[in-house]
Amino acid sequence: MTPLVIPIFIAHQGCPQRCIFCDQDTITGNARLDDEPATFGKVKEIIEQWLKRPRRENKNGVQVAFYGGSFTGLSRQRQTELLGSVTSFIEDGEVDSIRISTRPDYIDEASVALLKEYSVSIVELGIQSLDAGVLEESVRGHSVQHSEDAVRLLRESGFKVGAQLMCGLPGDTTLKLMATAKRVAALRPDFVRIYPTVVIKGSGLEKMYRNGNYRPLSLPMAIALSCRMKTIFDCYNIKVVRMGLQPSEELAGKVVAGPYHPAFGELVLSRMLYKKTRKALRSKIQVKSLTVAAADESIFRGPDNVSRKKLAALGLLDGVELVFAKEQPRNSVLVC
Ligand code: SF4
Numbered sequence: 001m002t003p004l005v006i007p008i009f010i011a012h013q014g015c016p017q018r019c020i021f022c023d024q025d026t027i028t029g030n031a032r033l034d035d036e037p038a039t040f041g042k043v044k045e046i047i048e049q050w051l052k053r054p055r056r057e058n059k060n061g062v063q064v065a066f067y068g069g070s071f072t073g074l075s076r077q078r079q080t081e082l083l084g085s086v087t088s089f090i091e092d093g094e095v096d097s098i099r100i101s102t103r104p105d106y107i108d109e110a111s112v113a114l115l116k117e118y119s120v121s122i123v124e125l126g127i128q129s130l131d132a133g134v135l136e137e138s139v140r141g142h143s144v145q146h147s148e149d150a151v152r153l154l155r156e157s158g159f160k161v162g163a164q165l166m167c168g169l170p171g172d173t174t175l176k177l178m179a180t181a182k183r184v185a186a187l188r189p190d191f192v193r194i195y196p197t198v199v200i201k202g203s204g205l206e207k208m209y210r211n212g213n214y215r216p217l218s219l220p221m222a223i224a225l226s227c228r229m230k231t232i233f234d235c236y237n238i239k240v241v242r243m244g245l246q247p248s249e250e251l252a253g254k255v256v257a258g259p260y261h262p263a264f265g266e267l268v269l270s271r272m273l274y275k276k277t278r279k280a281l282r283s284k285i286q287v288k289s290l291t292v293a294a295a296d297e298s299i300f301r302g303p304d305n306v307s308r309k310k311l312a313a314l315g316l317l318d319g320v321e322l323v324f325a326k327e328q329p330r331n332s333v334l335v336c
Contacts, residue, residue, distance in 0.1 A: 003060040003096065006050040008082070010038050010066055014073025014106070019128075020139045020170065020204035021197050023254070024068040038066075043085035051094055061096030064089075067124070071100040072111040083118035090119055097121045101164075105142035107150035112157045123154050124162035124193075129169055130180040137171035139204060151187040162241070163189040167225045168197035168217035168259065170208065174225065181229040185236040192233050193242040196222035198258030206256050219267075222259035226268045227275075243268045270299045273331065274307040280335045281316040289321040291334040297324045 011024040047064060064086050071079065089095035099122035100115065107125070115123065127147045129135055135142065154161045163184050167177055184192065199209045199216055208214035217225070230240045244264025245251060252260070261267060273296060281287055292300045301308050311317050328334060 003063040004050075004055060005099075006047055006062065006064045006095070008038055008043055008046060008064060008066045010069040010071065010074075010082075012069050013038075013078075014070035014102070016070075016073065017139065017141055018204065019126075019141075020137070020208065021166070021200070023200045023203050038082060040081050040085045043082060044088075047086065047089055047095065051089075062094065063097045063099055063122075064095055065099040065101075067099075067101040069101070070103045070106055070126075072102040072106040072115070076114065079114060080118070083115075083120065087118065099124065101126065103142060104147040104150035107146075107153060109153070112153060112159075115159070116157065120159070122160040122162060122190075124164060125150055125154075125189075127151075127163045127184060128166045129172060129176070130183045131172065131176040134169050134171045134176060134180075138169045148183075148187060151189055155188065160190040162191045162193065163187070164193045164195065165229070166195045166197050167229065168222055170205070170214050177225060178228060178232070181232040185232055185238055188236070189238060191239040191241045194226050194229055194240060195243075195245055196226065196259045196264065198245065198260045199256040200251075201254040201256050209257055216258035219259040219261055223264070223267050223271055226264075227271045230268060230272065266299060267303070269331070270302040270307060273300050273333070274302065274310065276331075277307070277333045278311060278314070278316065280333050281311065281320070284335055287316075287320050287335050289323055289336045290317070291323040291325050291328050291336075293328040293330045293332065294324040294326045296328075296330055300324075 009024075012018070012022075043064075051062070066082060071082075074082070083098065086095055086098055090098075098118065098120045100120055101124040104125050104127060107123070125147065128138065128140060130144050130147060132144055135144065151161055151163065165180065165184060196217060197205070199205050199214070205214055209216070226243050230243065233240050242265065244261065247262035252262070273292075277290065277292070277300070281290065308317070308322075
């Protein structure tokens, strides 16, 4: 179970430049501070409002998340202002943890010490790729070494580390992407987010796309690549907590091209379960029943029942009783 997350949006603050694919106002949509800068008072007000909302008891506590910019790229004074606004809530036991997002090249001993002082426990790094050429074409402005050093330093300092990765960046290939996933997995972050690159109105990528210098991934390709990346992280027992951009009307209206889908993560899980089921059915000579977790029924079926239809077309469901059982562990299949 995830904690109650109180989002504090700091769009592009602390960023030294715009990465070619990025427009945080659009990507993160609805969690904005009504265009007011996040000040000490404003952050306190937002936290108080969230805490007053009626909610179910959440055993995983309450987390304040500063995201949408490069937190440790802010001046020390701004960082202490923002983090300090959460201190009293932590002392009163109303907030349990703080999460920040930042760039790998803005992590060093000094920034880590400041985050520790203010009880930040989770740091998400926009790694995006571990290929030097892809980073350069994406105008990231940092190196592969920065990412590797940042993950190591944060882990050694006791932080939980999240790695944000993208597929379909300019200059990327399947080989480079899989190498990135394996290298990131070897760094052992605590969790990963996978975002397919979409062309957003007003971004540098839109210009590249319109000039014919960038071709986005198709939706099926982005799903297949994300599926392969997730499989790598699953092998290392690293949680993939999100696949696909947070859907919103604002985002949907500003996607110029690329593999945007509001249920992208479900489509990836659906493909993974389809492949697992196909393999399990093919591994037995005679199958009487196929059991899938009841909670996975829609993922198993896929959009418009496509996965089931494909299995049937292969003749793998002939004479097979399909069972959706509550007790079957999620994301698993049992063939008898
Ligand atoms: S991707 Fe991250 S570092 Fe780049 S512009 Fe967006 S928020 Fe800033």
